[in-house]
Amino acid sequence: MTSPPGDSDHGSGSAREPEPLVCARCGARAEAPQPTWACSVENGTRYYFCDRCSRESLTAIEGRLDSAWW
Template sequence: MDEETEDPEAPAAPALCANCGTSADGGTPPATWLCSVENGRRRYFCEACARTHIRAVEGRLDSDLW
């Protein structure tokens, strides 16, 4: 299969906002963060960036176009 899967044995990388670089406390993104799958990769966006770009998010535009 061509699907990428996450290795359960690999240490979790800290969650960073793909737009502004803010890091999540504790390494996992809080429920208020946005998760987007673009080109087969998960990208996380902090609450502030998600709110700023909510119209683009609802329009399902890739974050590269924001």
């Protein structure tokens, strides 16, 4: 779990290196936001999921829906 740059209130005024995104499920890392990654906010905490984990989760969710939903 990481936050994008500028997402904290440290107030030091110094530029920080952006932290890499880390997939909350498999631990894959990305140095910059990826358009295929998913972001989820759960209980006020931001979680990122890589494209593979996002796709697997979506498939599992869709598999539990009645056909009327899709």
